[in-house]
Amino acid sequence: MATVVTDPNAAPAVHYLNWRKTVASWLFSLDHKRIAILYLISISVFFFVGGLLAAAFRLELLTPEGDLMQADTYNRYFTLHGVVMIFFFLIPSIPAVLGNFLIPLMIGAKDVAFPKLNLASWYVYMIGGTLGVLVLVTGGVDTGWTFYSPLSTTYANTNVFLAAMAAFVTGFSSILTGLNFLVTIHTMRAPGLTWFRLPLFIWAHYATSIIQVLATPVVAIAIFLIAIERVWGVGVFDPALGGDPILFQHLFWFYSHPAVYIMILPGMGVISEVIACNARNRIFGYPFIAFSSVAIAIVGFLVWGHHMFVSGQAMYSSLVFSVLTMLVAVPSAIKIFNWVGTLYRGNIVWTAPMLYAMGFLGLFAIGGGTGLFLGVTGTDIHLHDTYFVVAHFHYVMVGGAVMAYLAGLHFWWPKITGRLYNHLLGKLSAIIVFIGFNATFFPQFLLGMQGMPRRYHSYREEWQLLNIFSTSGAMILGIGFLLPVLYFTWSLVFGRRAGANPWGAKGLEWEKASSPPSPHNFDHDPVVTEEAYAYTGREQLSV
Amino acid sequence: MSSTSHAEHAYVAHHFHSAEQQKEAGTLGMWLFLAQEVMFFGGLFCVYAVYRLLNPDAWLAGSASLSVFVGGVNTTVLLCSSFTMALGVYFAQTGDNRRLFQALVATLALGLLFIAIKLQFEYLPKYREGVFPGANWGPYGHHYGHLADVANQGGLQMYFVLYYIMTGMHALHMIIGFGIMVVLMVLARKNTFGPQRYMAVENFGLYWHFVDIVWVFLFPMFYLVR
C-alpha cells in the first residue's frame, strides 16, 4: 500500500458532519458529536427565547410605573425567563453540548458508554422543551422558577401543572446524561490515560455528573408532588390543607443549590483548558483543581438551607448552613488561585476564548464573593429577595457559566466545525459581553443594597437612574450575544479551514483527531504517554 | 485488551474494546441508575417522615384501616418473584435459556398477581368507599366508617396521599419491569444468553430486586404502624 502524504491542515474528506446526509441520519444518530450538535441547536433556541423575555421586562423596568406590562404579565415573563434559562439552557449547556462532543474525544474513546441512552436523553429533553413551549403559548406561568407553595399549589391561576411536568421531564434528560458521563469516564479511557492524566475538563464533568445523578431525582419528586397537588386538589405542601411549605423549600433547594454547581462546574472545566492553552503553561496545582471539583460537588450538597434564612427555618439550622456555605467557597477560591498561578510567567496569547476566560475569572470572583454576603445570616436578612440576590446569581450564572460556555464554544469551534471564525469579531464580542454584562448587573447590587425588592414590575422613583443603566446594559449585552451567532454562521460557509490543531493545544481531541473529527473519532486507538497540559511555552499558533 | 475473539464480535458494541469493558460499563450504569432511584424514593421517604411526625394519630388510624393480611400476602408474592428472578439470573449465566424463560414467566406471573391483589383488594374498594384524597374524599362503609372521626383532620388525607403516591410509584416501577421482562423472554427464546452474555438479565435482576426492596420498606411504613 502506497503511503499518502496528507497535509495535516487539510480537512479530511470524510468526517462526522458529511459522512451521512439525510435528516434521519441526524435525528437518529448515535454519534455523540452529532447529538452534541442537536443539543447546540436546541439550547441556542431556548437561550434566545429566554433572552427576549429578559429584554422585554428590562424595557418595562425603564420607568418606575408599570406601563409596558402589568404585574400579571411581568410575573409570567420573569418566571418563564428563569425556567427557560435554568432548565432548558444552563443545566444542559456545557455538559450536553461541549461535554457530549469532547468527553469521548478527550479520553480517547469512540463514543460515550451508552450511545442509545445519549440520544434518548436528547429526546427526553425535547419532550420537556415541547411542554415548556406549550406553557409559553397557553398563557405562561407566574410562580417564579422556584414553584414555592402555597403560591404554586393554591393561588396561581396559570399553567403550573404543565410547567412542573416540563421541568420534571427535562430533569431525567439531565440524570441520564450524567449517568452516561460517569460510566464513560470510568470505563472508556484510553490505555495510559490514568486519572491524574485526565484533562481537568473531565474531572469537572465527573463532579457535575455526580450531582446530576444524585440531586435531580429529589427535585423531580418535589415538583411531581406539586403537580399532584394541583390535579388532586389535596394538600401536600399547602399549609391550609395540613401541608408544610418549608418542606417543599427543603426538597427544592436540596437540588437547586447543587444545580448551581451543575451549571458552574463544567464551566470551570472549560476555563482550565482555555487558560492552560492560552498561557502556554502547565496548569498550576493540577490535583488541587481536580479535587476541588469533587469537593464542591460533595460540600455543595450540604448548604441548601442558606436559601431559607427568612423562611422560618430553625435558627440553629441556619447557623450550620451558614458555616457550611462559607466552607463551600474555599474550593472555588482554590481554583481561582490556581488559574492565576497558571497565568503567572505564562506566554499569554489574547485569543477570543482567552478574553472570555479572563472575563469569567473576574465576574465569577465577584459572583462568588457576593455569595458570601448572602451566606451570612445577618446580612442576608437585609439583602434577601432584593436585587442584590439577582445581581449575585447573574454574576455566577451569566458572568460565570455563560462566559465559560462562550469561551468553550470559541475554543472548540474550529474542532467542532473545522472552520475558523473571524477572530477580531470574536474578541470584540467578548469585550462587548463583558461591558454589557457589568452595565446590566452591577447597578443591581446597588439597587439591592438600597432595598429594591426583586420580582416587582414597578418601583420607587429614586431607583430609576440605576434601572436605566441596567436596561441599557442589557441591550449592549444582547448585541454581544447576537454577534457570535453572526460570525459563527458566517464561518460555517466562508471560514478558513482550521486544521487539526489551530491553537497548538495539548489533548487527544487536538493532537489525534482531525477537524472536524472522523465519524469514529480516531483513525487509530490512541495511547496516552504524557500528562495533560504538557505545554513547553513555545508552541506556534496558526490563527 | 483489543484482542476481541471472533465470537465476541457478535455482541460487543463497536465502541467497546472488549466484552469485559462492556460488562463493566453495563454494571456500573445499572448501579448508578439505582442510586438515582434511591434518591427519588428517598425524597418521598423524607416527606413521609415529616408528615408522620406531624400527624402521629392520623398515621395510626390510617394504618389500622389497611389489611396486614393482604399486605403480607403481597409481600410474600413479591419476595417469591425475587427468588424466581435470582434463579433466572443463574440460568442465564449457565446458558440454560429454556429454564431462564420459565423463571421469567414465573417472575412476571407473580408480579402480575401482586398488581391484581393490590387493585382488587386495596385500590378499588378504597376508592369506592371514599378513601381517595381529593374532591371525593370521605371514608364511609363498614371498612372505613371508623375513619370518619379523624377524616377531617387533614393528616389522614396526607397519609393516603402518600400511600397512593408511594405504592403507586412502586407499582409503576413494576409495570415498567413487566415490559423489560417480555423483551428478555423473547431473547431467551432465541437462545441469546450464555456464560459470555448474561449482563442484560443480571442488570434487570438488580432492578427487580431494588423494586422489591422498596416494597419491603413500604410495607412496614404503611401497614405496620402501631
Ligand SMILES: [Cu+2]
Ligand atoms: Cu444556594
